[in-house]
Amino acid sequence: MKPAVELKQITHAYVSDREASLAIEDINLTVYPGEFVSLIGPSGCGKTTLLSIIAGLLQPSKGTVTVNGHAVEGTSPEVGYMLQQDYLFPWLSIQKNALLGLELTGGLNEASAVLIEELLKEMDLAGYGSFYPQQLSGGMRQRVALVRTLAADPSLLLLDEPFSALDYQTKLKLENLIVKTLKERRKTAVLVTHDLSEAIAMSDRVVLLNRNPGRIHYVFDVTEPVRSTEPFLARKEPGFNELFHSIWHEMEKISGKE
Numbered sequence: 001m002k003p004a005v006e007l008k009q010i011t012h013a014y015v016s017d018r019e020a021s022l023a024i025e026d027i028n029l030t031v032y033p034g035e036f037v038s039l040i041g042p043s044g045c046g047k048t049t050l051l052s053i054i055a056g057l058l059q060p061s062k063g064t065v066t067v068n069g070h071a072v073e074g075t076s077p078e079v080g081y082m083l084q085q086d087y088l089f090p091w092l093s094i095q096k097n098a099l100l101g102l103e104l105t106g107g108l109n110e111a112s113a114v115l116i117e118e119l120l121k122e123m124d125l126a127g128y129g130s131f132y133p134q135q136l137s138g139g140m141r142q143r144v145a146l147v148r149t150l151a152a153d154p155s156l157l158l159l160d161e162p163f164s165a166l167d168y169q170t171k172l173k174l175e176n177l178i179v180k181t182l183k184e185r186r187k188t189a190v191l192v193t194h195d196l197s198e199a200i201a202m203s204d205r206v207v208l209l210n211r212n213p214g215r216i217h218y219v220f221d222v223t224e225p226v227r228s229t230e231p232f233l234a235r236k237e238p239g240f241n242e243l244f245h246s247i248w249h250e251m252e253k254i255s256g257k258e
């Protein structure tokens with residue numbers, strides 16, 4: 001199977017006038033089509049740096065990155081990026097905000113309005129197309145951001161802490177909705193999160209990074225039945241707690257080394 005993402009010996013140093021600081025070093029990771037992989041680790045371990053490299057927003061100092069077998073050379077419509085902030089424009093209606101992704105990737109056509117309507121419905125936002133972002137809650141706005149990302153039909157979604165600005169209940173509901181939607185559409189996803197239970201509940205694999213510089217410490221497989229249970233219910237599985245404690249133990253080791 002052709003990998004959805006392949007990172008080979010990725011090293012990145014941020015260079016300023018005075019110095020170069022090594023953010024990540026020798027990262028090797030393969031993500032397969034349809035997989036959901038989370039990146040976790042202490043602040044500053046390079047999670048966002050890695051995501052920016054996969055997105056083609058940042059060129060690594062060393063190493064190669066491919067998405068669906070093509071070398072990454074800048075941004076591509078194959079890759080969707082969702083962030084903590086929804087970045088909706090307050091002066092545009094929900095429908096126009098949702099169409100923006102298609103407009104920017106040149107995919108706008110006569111079927112686009114219908115597609116947006118369908119996606120809004122799927123995200124429980126039917127009838128909100130003519131509303132404006134300030135009339136919606138944070139969770140609803142984040143769902144609009146997801147509609148905008150999905151409308152361009154990327155095969156890979158990069159999610160950088162997309163739930164961290166939301167209240168706990170909204171976040172749990174959105175986790176379920178995202179996993180269900182991405183599974184149905186057979187999308188591949190890479191999630192950056194600080195929330196270990198979120199990482200386990202949503203993922204097929206959890207990648208723990210250490211820092212100074214960021215390297216892969218360990219890759220944990222999420223085993224059945226946790227893996228195929230919806231995120232909210234997965235937290236009740238005995239295997240969930242076992243994995244939580246194993247990863248927590250490794251996280252303690254990393255912080256003990258600092």
Ligand SMILES: Nc1ncnc2c1ncn2[C@@H]1O[C@H](COP(=O)(O)OP(=O)(O)OP(=O)(O)O)[C@@H](O)[C@H]1O
Binds near residue numbers: 014021023041042045
């Ligand atoms: N534009 C930049 N210029 C210089 N250094 C940077 C830049 N962006 C990130 N860094 C440094 O690179 C390292 C990795 O940062 P990055 O933001 O990727 O980590 P992170 O794991 O996403 O952090 P957090 O969990 O706090 O969001 C950190 O030491 C950070 O200070």
